[in-house]
Amino acid sequence: MRNYYDEMLLKLGLPVEDAVGLKVTVCSFRGVFIEGHKGLLVFTNNEILLKIGKEKLKISGADLKINEVSSDEIYIRGDIKALEVVHD
């Protein structure tokens, strides 16, 4: 059974199997709330790397801290400088 996100991808003509189902909410660049990650790869004061499907999401900044993390949601706070999708 396809969910709403898959339906949207089909209408946009994007392959469903590559879809990551990721939602990123940035709060004044002092915090970022990410839904749909697949795991934490790197956690340092200046960089946090998350697995999202076949790619990785890199959050760069200063004094980064993880406020809350669960199996698919993470809330990061600190001085966010950049968000970047890293392809393998």
Place this chain on the structure above:
Amino acid sequence: MINRCRFSVIAEAVYIANILNFHGIGVKRIERKGEETVFTVHSADAKKAEEVLTKRGKEYKILADTSVRAFFKKNVFRFGIYTGILAVALLMYFYAGTLTRIDISGNKAVAGENICKVIEENLEIPGFNRDADYDALEKKLIALDGISGASVERKGNTLFVRVYEELPKVDVEDRTEFKDVVSKYDTIITRVITFSGTCKVKVGDTVKKGQTVISATVTAGEGVEAPSYANGIAYGRVWVTKEVIISQVQIEAVRTGNSVEHVVFFGKKDDFVPPFSQYETEKRECFLDAVIPLKYTVFTYYETKNAEKEVDFYANEEAIVKEHVDKMLSEIPEGSKVLRNWYDIKSVDKNIKLVIYYEIETKIT
């Protein structure tokens, strides 16, 4: 924060976050302190987190546990805390069941004191009245003269009483019956006001009780009388007399010196009977504390016995006469005007005969 458990583990933060998330455990406030990773989980997940870490062979320490279970486990011998909690719970129980105030509304003609008297006969205020019967109280309030409905409701420590008064009674005049207006007393007429009918007396006339003052007829011509409705008011001078026999020997109850005290809490009435055949009671109401008005009542029963006492009437003549004169004054018809009063004293055997006279002007019809 409450219900949180803070761990410290010697492992990578990324590893800890992933392994706990894999097992469905949410992790908060992850911090890296050198080789240690410090994080917080919900207290409900703490045991599961410990199992996961133990299974993975990770050394961990619990830095803080703010769950309710941990609080009581830590303070199991802190009897003072439990005593305090119990004392507060008891205080709240008693204070919630206490009534301290009455709020009466809706009464204009009926005096508030009468309503308060009925309430105080059924409830102790202030007092502990957790299971009071408000329906019965409403019925007793409705039984009061002038009240047609009542509602009693308790909110917090206040008893809200709302009464609904009866509509004032209207005097209905029956004008279909032709009846003379007659005098209620033996009197001398001072004033007559005739609204309808024919007046048969004038000022200064002596009238006996039952005699016609205004007749229910009108004169239509010479010797022709027609029936009519008699209505009017007449005033006259009336003499009222009262005789009182006052004994010079009175029996009064004298205290013997024996007494017994009995204390009642929260106004609970009990079956206590003092061990005396004859006694008088003194009631004293006290409060345990000024903050929480827990009332207790002390009843003191004094044993008494009858003793004869000689009363010198002439030494207290003025006070005794005034007492009887005032009592008689309260019994004369309302609206009367007192013209004069006097009294006469006679000795009869060992008693005193006091005769009081009042001359009043009053409505005689």
